[in-house]
Amino acid sequence: GQQLNQSPQSMFIQEGEDVSMNCTSSSIFNTWLWYKQDPGEGPVLLIALYKAGELTSNGRLTAQFGITRKDSFLNISASIPSDVGIYFCAGQQFSGSARQLTFGSGTQLTVLP
């Protein structure tokens, strides 16, 4: 299957700092999604991106669909302790349903007080 390279694998930051993570692929994607997984829970959708170049915000979170359609990034501004968790990107190559989603390996975020 298609591979998504998500980086960094883990991050340790101080509360109040900004965070950036990204996903890249050798293939073109038509949709990028960003999910967050809290400990002991399932992934929850944060942001969905559907057009190349699209920049979308959700509170302190901002995500962009790369212009080449091969990458996406997620920024978190002014991190707080509840931002702790695993962040996953997911991409879809073809127009269609969620069954073609490919997930990245995740970024484990730790926020230190």
Added chain:
Amino acid sequence: DAGVIQSPRHEVTEMGQEVTLRCKPISGHNSLFWYRQTMMRGLELLIYFNNNVPIDDSGMPEDRFSAKMPNASFSTLKIQPSEPRDSAVYFCASSWDRSKVLFFGSGTQLSVL
């Protein structure tokens, strides 16, 4: 609104025993997915149903794994016989057919001793 509901949340069993995981998708969603999450392999799609019909089971690891969806509001994933290497978190997710977004349940943490 109720999300995707999975049961049990935790299952501890002995090698060789039968394990049945249960899922109730979001009402109105017509696509259902079973994923397995491990540290080594991340999120893996096991099987996908559309309108209660299994469409793609290529991710099911072995014949020991089987999944059913007898109606639009219920699905099961069965492992018989279970093995220690089956230990993982199993997620059920659902979506609307035309949507690219998956909604995940809280998962079942399976430990096979």
